[in-house]
Amino acid sequence: MNGNRRIATVTQLNNYIKALLDQTPVLRNVWIKGEISNLKLHSSGHIYLTLKDEGSVLRAVMFRSAAAGLAFRPENGMKVLAGGRVSVYERDGGYQLYIESMEAEGQGNLYVRFELLKKKLEAEGLFSSARKKPIPKFPKTVGICTSPTGAAVRDIINVLRRRYPLARAVLYPCLVQGEGASASVVDAIQYFNRTRSADVLIVGRGGGSIEDLWAFNEEATARAVAASEIPIISAVGHETDFTICDFVADMRAPTPSAAAELAVPELAAIDRQLGECRSRLDSRLKEKLNASKRTLELLSQRSGITGFRRRLGELQMNVDRLQDRMTAGYKNMLERNKRQLGIEAGRLNALSPLSVLERGYSVAMAGGRAVRRLEDVTTGDEIWTTVADGRIKSIVTDKEENADGNEI
Secondary structure, three states, rough: OOOOOOOHHHHHHHHHHHHHHHHHHHHHEEEEEEEEEEEEEEEOOEEEEEEEOOOEEEEEEHHHHHOOOOOOOOOOOOOOEEEEEEEEEEEOEEEEEEEEEEEOOOOOOHHHHHHHHHHHHOOOOOOHHHHHHHHHHHOOOOEEEEEOOOHHHHHHHHHHHHHOOOOEEEEEEOOOOOOOOHHHHHHHHHHHHHHHOOOOEEEEEOOOOOOOOHHHHHHHHHHHHHHHOOEEEEEOOOOOOOHHHHOOOOOOOOOOHHHHHHOOOHHHHHHHHHHHHHHHHHHHHHHHHHHHHHHHHHHHHHHOOHHHHHHHHHHHHHHHHHHHHHHHHHHHHHHHHHHHHHHHHHHHHOOHHHHHHHHOOOEEOOOOOEOOOOHHHHOOEEEEEOOOOOEEEOOOOOOOOOOOOOOO
């Protein structure tokens, strides 16, 4: 006997609980913060996922109509803010969050701005491989747009010195983080283009958060990179960090050191290739000379007048003399090239920014710019002076102009 018991089916119970949740105002519009896991981007356009924190998990679904408006691509491990309603999926008897909008938590606004600008510039064709300029194989001057005090500039210069000391490195000091950084990077790129003082540019900095790297996600920076007539290698961040600048640049390097390796060839490898070419040339030359000698010997053995044989002998001697002259000329050319190589390497070392510092000179920076004139600073300004082994902080207390008004 059932007595006073009220008996319901599983479906009836699930429908009853769903009705309770649907009628609860606080559950109709909730925002949940959590980390995405078990992400599934279904072919139907729906997104299935689990939101989790340190203590619990919550099943969630985002239907295609809502997912179409996302400004970013969700990934496992991404922290998000998800807004929607809580209800029951009657078939499984489990409650879940029906997501109507979602943004990346913490870096949400920046990430959305990143994705929007990326889509905009890609639609304009700025990422197209067809517009990317080739990097010169043997650049005479490498322009560097980065901070003068960071590790990136030292890494770049060290690699350039080691791989290809014939190239001249020119640094344009600029801000790479914080307010004014984008404008500073744009100034550097435009300076090199205006003066045509470099064959290839390395633009970048070390790794960091999306906020630290934001100067290289600004539209002004991207358009300056795209407009550059000088090929640009983007070297922003570490291997896993991508910026808008990376997509627009003619080549992307995962680190500043890697950018330097891509900017110049390796002199040792060139020397090896020259050696291989010389060996092949010598081999081919010997083959042709030996073939000519054999032909002359055959001709000399044929019957004929004595004068003809003498003529053959003279021709053979001429071939021997030509061989000696060619060998001597080739050796002289190699010696001249080696001497010139040493001279250019010495010039590069003398022009290196680090060598200048080692000789006792220093660079004064105020507000991220080099101090060249009295008008660049005012009393009370903070100055950082870079010397060979570090930096010195100073405060401007007074200024004094030269008596004749000329620069020292």
